[in-house]
Amino acid sequence: MTAPLAVRGRGVRHRFGGTVAVDDIDLDVAAGTVFGLLGPNGAGKTTTIRMITTLLPTPPGAIEVFGVDVARHKPAVRRLIGYVPQQLSADGALTGRENVALFACLFDVPRARRRRIVGTTLESVGLAEVADRTAGTYSGGMIRRLELAQALVNVPRLLVLDEPTIGLDPIGRAGVWDRIGEVGASTGMTVLFTTHYMDEADQHCDRIALMHRGRIRALGTPAELKAGVGPDATLDDVFRAVTGDELGSDAGERMRDVRATRRTARRLG
Numbered sequence: 001m002t003a004p005l006a007v008r009g010r011g012v013r014h015r016f017g018g019t020v021a022v023d024d025i026d027l028d029v030a031a032g033t034v035f036g037l038l039g040p041n042g043a044g045k046t047t048t049i050r051m052i053t054t055l056l057p058t059p060p061g062a063i064e065v066f067g068v069d070v071a072r073h074k075p076a077v078r079r080l081i082g083y084v085p086q087q088l089s090a091d092g093a094l095t096g097r098e099n100v101a102l103f104a105c106l107f108d109v110p111r112a113r114r115r116r117i118v119g120t121t122l123e124s125v126g127l128a129e130v131a132d133r134t135a136g137t138y139s140g141g142m143i144r145r146l147e148l149a150q151a152l153v154n155v156p157r158l159l160v161l162d163e164p165t166i167g168l169d170p171i172g173r174a175g176v177w178d179r180i181g182e183v184g185a186s187t188g189m190t191v192l193f194t195t196h197y198m199d200e201a202d203q204h205c206d207r208i209a210l211m212h213r214g215r216i217r218a219l220g221t222p223a224e225l226k227a228g229v230g231p232d233a234t235l236d237d238v239f240r241a242v243t244g245d246e247l248g249s250d251a252g253e254r255m256r257d258v259r260a261t262r263r264t265a266r267r268l269g
């Protein structure tokens with residue numbers, strides 16, 4: 001593989017006391033792509049994301065972001081990343097503009113440019129007109145777009161979103177994805193996100209890793225993963241094949257074939 005990797009993980013693991021949250025996973029996210037980390041609650045998605053974003057310790061050599069070792073160069077990695085956490089991070093008592101300006105400050109956006117960048121970022125997520133209302137008056141979808149603006153204000157090369165659309169209605173979800181798509185297309189930004197909405201992953205991902213109990217159980221493009229289960233399979237079927245008790249069944253066997261094929265392809269390519 002010659003294209004630079006936005007994220008390269010090898011043998012990534014993390015335990016909380018006796019709980020193995022992430023169990024020896026390898027992860028390649030190619031630059032400029034949209035990569036989805038899928039899986040049920042407790043699969044280990046957030047833990048993986050927090051390791052990539054330097055919020056949990058990692059051993060040297062385990063994770064690189066654009067070739068920079070996360071364990072050795074935390075501040076450098078943080079400058080490359082924009083992060084929208086799973087739990088809400090916007091302050092309802094501040095206006096939209098104040099919320100984004102706070103992040104511009106945190107991320108050392110130069111003072112002379114701050115005003116302009118905050119304005120254009122709010123515009124890019126479709127909140128210019130409501131920027132001076134307090135965030136407490138925003139809908140769920142608007143709050144999520146405000147958080148997206150907070151993560152975009154330092155013009156990251158890698159945008160990391162943990163469950164960006166959880167709890168939103170279909171219009172709110174579409175609004176968030178439209179903005180991510182537009183920003184991605186205009187900047188070439190790499191996007192890494194987690195979800196448990198299969199339709200969303202199918203629609204927006206170049207590649208998907210399906211996690212279950214700390215491990216990656218399936219990896220590929222949405223089309224490859226679906227073809228691995230059978231004709232007319234949906235990602236929901238893939239999800240069931242991977243997370244159900246049917247791993248020894250035909251679907252499970254075929255899923256392993258997809259992975260083996262991918263590994264061979266990587267070796268050859």
Ligand SMILES: Nc1ncnc2c1ncn2[C@@H]1O[C@H](COP(=O)(O)OP(=O)(O)O)[C@@H](O)[C@H]1O
Nearest residue numbers: 016019021039040041042043044045046047048
């Ligand atoms: N801070 C923590 N302390 C103890 N256990 C945790 C903590 N965070 C996550 N876990 C456990 O690690 C596992 C993976 O959790 P998480 O990464 O949050 O999964 P997901 O994001 O896929 O729902 C779960 O069993 C969860 O209970």
Ligand SMILES: [Mg+2]
Nearest residue numbers: 045046047086
């Ligand atoms: Mg999570």
